Amino acid sequence: MKKLSEIEAWNETEALVDDPGMDDCIAALVYQENVLITMHFQEVRIWSIEDLPQVKLISVLKLPTSSSNIKLQHNSLYVYASPLLVIDLSEITQPVISFEQKIENLGTGYRDDDLFYFAIENDLVSLDANGKFETLASVESYDQFFKSYPKDVSKVDQTLVVVGRHLGVHIYTQTDSLTWKLQSTHKVGYPPTTIHWEKPGERMLLIGNSEVIRYDITNRKKPKRHKACKLNKTELCGHYTQKDNEILVAGNKGAKDKFAAGVIELTQNEIRLVQQPKLTYKVKTNRDTIKTLCVKDDFLLIVGRESGCFLFKAGE
Incomplete structure (x- = not known):
């Protein structure tokens, strides 16, 4: 297959x-390259995308709740809702709920060993398997109003990173x-609120709004923010697909929610928008907010909110 930028x-x-x-x-996520997970009203559906254009249903799991806040970790799907759910994906033909805990006011969090880590309102907290909370630190913010905005948390070794809209x-x-001691803050206004590790503990990508932001946090006290890549007037989905040192991001543009995409090159010292491929299609995409995407072989798969699966093939 060609480079994404080609x-x-x-x-x-x-x-x-x-x-x-x-x-x-x-909500939707790609799991281990060949598996797609979609969240629907009180159920999760697991699909094989190994042999595109065929998309085969593998299994369905009924849930007591549903949420757009989902995350993959350690062969498990985490559903940040009330109740908080952990779904064991070790056997994708028979997924099971392995943990359930009633909880309110969640963004997304991170699980390390037996502890969950969250930023709830203005506190950084942990939650153990017995449902016990412990406050680890207070999160500074502009004022009390902003505690209602969603936040994402990620942990690498002895470092916790918290990202929020304001x-x-x-x-x-x-x-x-x-x-836990606060080492640094970088208030950038309206950053995307989903953390992706490009290199765990060193470089992270924040994807959303109309931009991709990269931080180098090797120096915890002085994180470096690289110049952002922007796709003007495009509301990017928080996910990406990668091939070598290039990533493809996609989102919706304009009143009719048209699909738009961009290819970003990742180098040591910068990220650069190197291609904005044209997506040609006849179907209407109104209200089809992109939930996730992936590139496999010569196909680009996009999952939209209303209509579900959209498939594209690379042009000659």
Whole structure:
């Protein structure tokens, strides 16, 4: 397959999707390259995308709740809702709920060993398997109003990173006395609120709004923000697909929610927008907010909120 930046157009083609399809999709993620997970009202559907254009249903799991806040970690799907759910994906033909905890006011969090880490309102907290909360630190913000905005948390070794829409980026490290100390903050206004590690503990990508932001946090006290890549007037989905040192991002543009995409090159010292391929299709995409995307072989798969699966093939 060509480099992502060498593909100037993606053309609509038919996807052969098993019933019941992916309509009314609340959230979606790609798992281990060949598996797609979609969240619907009180159920999760797991699909094989190994042999595109065929999209085969593998299994369905009924849930007591549903949420757009989902995350993959350690062969498990985390559903940040009330109740908080952990779904074991070790056997994708028979997924099971392995943990359930009633909880309110969640953004997304991170699980490390037996502890969950969250930023709830203005506090950084942990939650153990017995449902016990512990406050680790207070999260600074502009004022009390902003505590209602969603935040994402990620942990690498003894470092916790918190990102929020008005909060910016906060970096904490664990001290020898096992307390958590704020090392630095970077308030950037309206950053995307989903953390992706390009290199765990060193470089992270924030994707959303109309931009991709990269931070180098190797120096916890002085994180470096690289110049952002912007796709003007495009509301990017928080996910991306990667091939070598290039990533493809996609989002919706304009009143009719048209699909738009961009290819970003990742180098040591910068990120650069190197291609904006044309997506050609005839279907209407009104209200089809993009939930996730992936590139496999010569296909680009996009999952939209209303209609579900959209499939494109790389142009010649």
